[in-house]
Amino acid sequence: MIKSAYLHIPFCEHICHYCDFNKVFLKNQPVDEYLDLMDMEMKNTLEKNKANELETIFVGGGTPTALNEKQLEKLLDSVQRHFPISHEMEYTFEANPGDLSKEKLLLLKEGGVNRLSFGVQSFNDDLLKKIGRSHRKADVFRSIEHAREAGFHNISIDLIYSLPDQSINDFRETLKTSLSLDMEHYSAYSLIIEPKTVFYNLMNKGLLPLPTQEEEAEMYEVLLDVMAANGYKQYEISNFAKEGYESRHNITYWDNDEYFGIGAGAHGYVNGNRITNHGPLKKYMDAIKETGFPYKETHHVTKVESMEEEMFLGLRKSKGVSEAIFKEKFSVELISVFREPIESNFAKGLLERHEGHIRLTKKGKFLGNEVFQAFLGVI
Structure with missing residues (x-):
């Protein structure tokens, strides 16, 4: 929804x-x-x-x-x-x-x-x-x-x-x-x-x-x-x-939820698709006049990409990524998909488990980009 x-x-x-x-x-x-x-x-x-x-x-x-x-x-x-x-x-x-x-x-x-x-x-x-x-x-x-x-x-x-x-x-x-x-x-x-x-x-x-x-x-x-x-x-x-x-x-x-993106250069996430609108004003306006939509690019997000996004977006939140919601969304245990980066960053003191969530530690907040990168390309 x-x-x-x-x-x-x-x-x-x-x-x-x-x-x-x-x-x-x-x-x-x-x-x-x-x-x-x-x-x-x-x-x-x-x-x-x-x-x-x-x-x-x-x-x-x-x-x-x-x-x-x-x-x-x-x-x-x-x-x-x-x-x-x-x-x-x-x-x-x-x-x-x-x-x-x-x-x-x-x-x-x-x-x-x-x-x-x-x-x-x-x-x-x-x-x-x-x-x-x-x-x-x-x-x-x-x-x-x-x-x-x-x-x-x-x-x-x-x-x-x-x-x-x-x-x-x-x-x-x-x-x-x-x-x-x-x-x-x-x-x-x-x-x-x-x-x-x-x-x-x-x-x-x-x-x-x-x-x-x-x-x-x-x-x-x-x-x-x-x-x-x-x-x-x-x-x-x-x-x-x-x-x-x-x-x-x-x-x-x-939360990696969907949203509309309206206007020149806006990004949306609709029905599993990441949509990018034309940025230059003339291209945006001409596209709407010609087709009714200003889309420059539409990319269907694969399940693997969506799981990666769930991690590097969700880990920005202080409460982290919910293991229960991850399983509900993807029908698989979070730890079974990302065991290596999770355990590796546990060992470095950058991630921790808290109340059913995987989240950044205080130390991890200073090295967030390094942690996020660890979840890309491992599936």
Whole structure:
């Protein structure tokens, strides 16, 4: 049963130096036509794949809140027409602290959105400028205040650490400032240098002064300790929440469940198929006009691939992979399929068995990618 949908808005007013997501500058783009074709994709997708009422919707980008009020209202109306909104649903919008006006906040609230995810990244204004962010520390406080006034009681902040020239003390200060806002949810990711980004080009020229691996690991340890000390439960490698405020949408991914992907460059998982939409705006739009669907690639996931995904996605969760659910899904014991990587990582102290789950140890969280790799290509 498909219970989630991801919608992609690829427009940005500024392009951050680290970002490799599918995005374009907003100026002079055919935004309204894009929204019309997204509406058509939603309609055609649901006609092709009957779905029950969704439990989560996540609108990401790009910068969804870069849309003007009329465009934002158009998008919200499309979502409501195709995906009935209920009070029980988790309906998230990503937002940039610098462009979320009171009027847009009220539109989102009236449209059924009940969760906001702010791309804050840092509370150091010099660092924000260095990484290409358009907002500043004061914008975050103002946007959070306005969001609370508009009635939002489920707000998440995204942070990035191991930024160029970032010190461990600077990251401590960012965490301290973040926690002073008393958000329901925090995500914190280590900077990854991706191809085709400003940072990638600077790194290749030797002009990107990054923290050492040891400093990056220390920042992660600081993150774990500070979040725990402030009562936030780590429920995934990079995600922390007050009780009951875990991101249900992201758990869909980590549980290896199916979901719709709508919009340019969006990915979906439907009826056993991983579907990738065309990313370039023109290709996405032309494909919908010609065929009704913007699919660039459809890959049927084999049983072996699905079992591997169950492991490297599920091990991101603090509770790990359920042995009972694995057997229910695949009609085989988890340990019998992955005995060698499990026992090997038990011996290294990177995995442990806890209450019917295989999960990362604290040591394993620092070496997660190494553990995940161990489950690929062994069946």
